[in-house]
Amino acid sequence: MQVTQISVFLQNTAGRLAGVTKTLGEAGINIRALSIADTSDFGILRLIVDKSEEALKVLKDRGYAVSKTEVIAVRVPDKPGELSTILSLLEGTGINIEYLYAFVGRSGGDAVVVFRVEEPQRARVLLSENNIEFLDEDQINKF
Amino acid sequence: MAKRRVENLIWNRARECMDREEKQQLQLEKLQETVRRVYQKVPHYRNALQERGIGPDDIRSLADLTHLPFTAKQDLRDNYPFGMFAVPKSEIVRIHASSGTTGKPTVVAYTSRDLNNWAELVSRSLVCAGGTHEDTIQIAYGYGLFTGGLGIHYGAERLGATVVPISGGNSERQVNLMRDFGTTILACTPSYALHIAEVARESGIDIRELPLRAGIFGAEPWSDNMRKKLEAETGISAVDIYGLSEVVGPGVACMCQAKEGLHVFDDHFIPEIVDPVTGEPLPPGEEGELVFTSISKEAFPIIRYRTRDISSIIEEPCECGRTHTRIQRICGRTDDMLIIRGVNVFPSQIESVLLEIGETEPHYQLIVDRRGQMDALEVLVEVSEQMFSDKVRGLEELGQRIQHKIVSLLGVSCKVKLVEPKTIERTSGKAKRVIDKRQL
Incomplete structure (x- = not known):
């Protein structure tokens, strides 16, 4: 159960992010989650969208450097300490987290946490053994 | 490894494979005639020769060439527009001119015999590139006052090839016609060839599957690495054609299928290499400023x-059988050469680093600035799809790797900045590789 994340290279100048969101908006693509990693010179925009293949295509057509990455998305109860439980599990087995970001769904109640880890297979096994619920793209879109 | 077989087509075997001693005799006679004519017909040359106390009869051997005065671009500007012409205007059938962005335009002229010779030299070049009368040649050099378009055009017609005079620009159309007309040879600047390949890729056309098989690229300096990359990406055989309007236009020299330097058509132009500072002639193999006498x-x-182009002379005859003097491909210009903190830097060196990294499209720009007393070099590199990573660390490491290589090659520190695709200016003409903001 994998989720496709789209990454876009952005240079640190005014209006670059707006350009991407405008392109997606005009193509009728909805952004479900996003995060930006930035340095003084450039940024990487990471997105989960409802139509990832289309998003990839429109962004490429506009000349952006884009890539897709398979990430893991899990459901986490929206309560203190829940994220910590998951992180402790990963930490305990020495699985490195490259990055993560989270969002709360339309109905509230639960949150979605998106991960990129160094060893996705091991992480998956570990989390499912501990009854953590994975989400697929459809579920994220409805979340 | 067995020696590579070289396709041995030669346009004008009598002249191009001429015995070298015979050629020197021919050169001497034609040089004497030229000096006599300019002395009689062009006041600028008569004055310059008289200042040095030289008359037309003082050219007794080819070595006497070095006693003649140099001609600089400024001399052509000072005699704008027609002061350097050696025939009455009624005999001139064509005029070309440089754009004149750095001063008055440089104006050059041709008689009908000049055009005839020029077409012959371009035919020789096209044959060097592997062309025959069976080819369809797409000419994507600009047509007009610039010598590129019309220069290649008449040579391609002389060869008997099918000419597609599309001129520069409109890259999608270039790709479409290339496919629809079955173009086999592309003629343009190397940076524009890369651009066309990029546009083809974006429209889902694989150039390697088209009939295109050769490219004759020039009008800007490029590197052997860039040639290999172009060849690998497009599946064609690319050669470097050299020329400048002041000498004739494209077709002064061209690379053959051996791809070891460029053949100077030395039955029409005598090349020399001189020290750019002292003007002293330099021996074969030594790098210096290229000087031509028509x-x-x-x-x-x-x-x-x-x-102002930097090259060196290769004396050994080429394995292709042509006996011309060869020059190494141009590795920079004396006035394009950057001196950064006392170190000579050529944009083509930066390019070779980027290609060596293997992951980068060679779209880059050098920005030189002076902060306080120190020169600062910044290299902008466009992030291509294949080098892009969703991890910050991956991109930072790539930037550092490029930076390390540049520092170790040039001995100059620099800052590498990754930028978005297509943000560095490129046009159908020459790529803008350097921005020098220093007020020296």
């Missing part, structure tokens, strides 16, 4: 023209 031109003869 020995067959009627309308616009030129004596010892300082090209």
Whole structure:
């Protein structure tokens, strides 16, 4: 159960992010989650969208450097300490987290946490053994 | 490894494979005739020769060439527009001119015999590139006052090839016609060839599956690495054609299928390499400024023209059988050469680093600035799809790797900045590789 994340290279100048969101908006693509990693010179925009293949295509057509990455998305109860439980599990087995970001769904109640880890297979096994619920793209879109 | 077989097509075997001693005799006679003519017909040359106490009869051997005065671009500007012409205007059938972005335009002229010779030299070049009368040649050099388009055009017609005079620009159309007309040879600047390949890729056309098989690229300096990359990406055989309007236009020299330097058509132009500072002649193999003397031109003869291009002479005859003097491909220009903190830097060196990294499209720009007393070099590199990573660390490491290589090659520190695709200016003409903001 994998989720496709789209990454876009952005240079640190005014209006670059707006350009991407405008392109997606005009193509009728909805952004479900996003995060930006930035340095003084450039940024990487990471997105989960409802139509990832289309998003990839429109962004490429506009000349952006884009890539897709398979990430893991899990459901986490929206309560203190829940994220910590998951992180402790990963930490305990020495699985490195490259990055993560989270969002709360339309109905509230639960949150979605998106991960990129160094060893996705091991992480998956570990989390499912501990009854953590994975989400697929459809579920994220409805979340 | 067995020696590579070289396709041995030669356009004008009698002249191009001429015995070298015979050629020197021919060169001497034509040089004497040229000097005599400019002395009689062009006041600028008569004055310059008289200042040095030289008359037309003082050229007794080819070695006497070095006693003749140099001609610089400024001399052509000072004699704007027609002061350097050696024939009455009624005999001139064509005029070309440089854009004149850095001053008055440089104006050059051709008699009908000049055009005839020029077409012959371009035919020789196209045959060097592997062309025959069976080819369809797409000419994506600009047509007009620039010598590129019309220069290649008449040579391609002389060869008997099918000419597609599309001129520069409109890259999608270039790709479409290339496919629809079955173009086999592309003629343009190397940076524009890369651009066309990029546009083809974006429209889902694989150039390697088209009939295109060769490219004849020039009008800007490029590197052997870039040639190999172009060849690998497009599946064609690419050669470097050299020329400048002051000497004739494209077709002064061209690379053959051996791809070891460029053949100078030395039955029409005598090449020399001189020290760019002292003007002293340099021996074969040594790098310096390329200087040309025309020995067959009627309308616009030129004596010892300082090209500002840097090259060196290869004396050994080429394995292809042509006996011309060869030059190494141009590795920069004396006025394009950057001196950064006392170190000579050529944009083509940065390019070779980027290609060596293997992951980068060679779209880059050097920005030189002076902060306090120190020069600062910043290299902008466009992030291509294949080098892009969703991890910050991956991109930072790539930037550092490029930076390390540049520092170790040039001995100059620099800052590498990754930028978005297509943000570095490129046009159908020459790529803008350097922005020098220093007020020196």
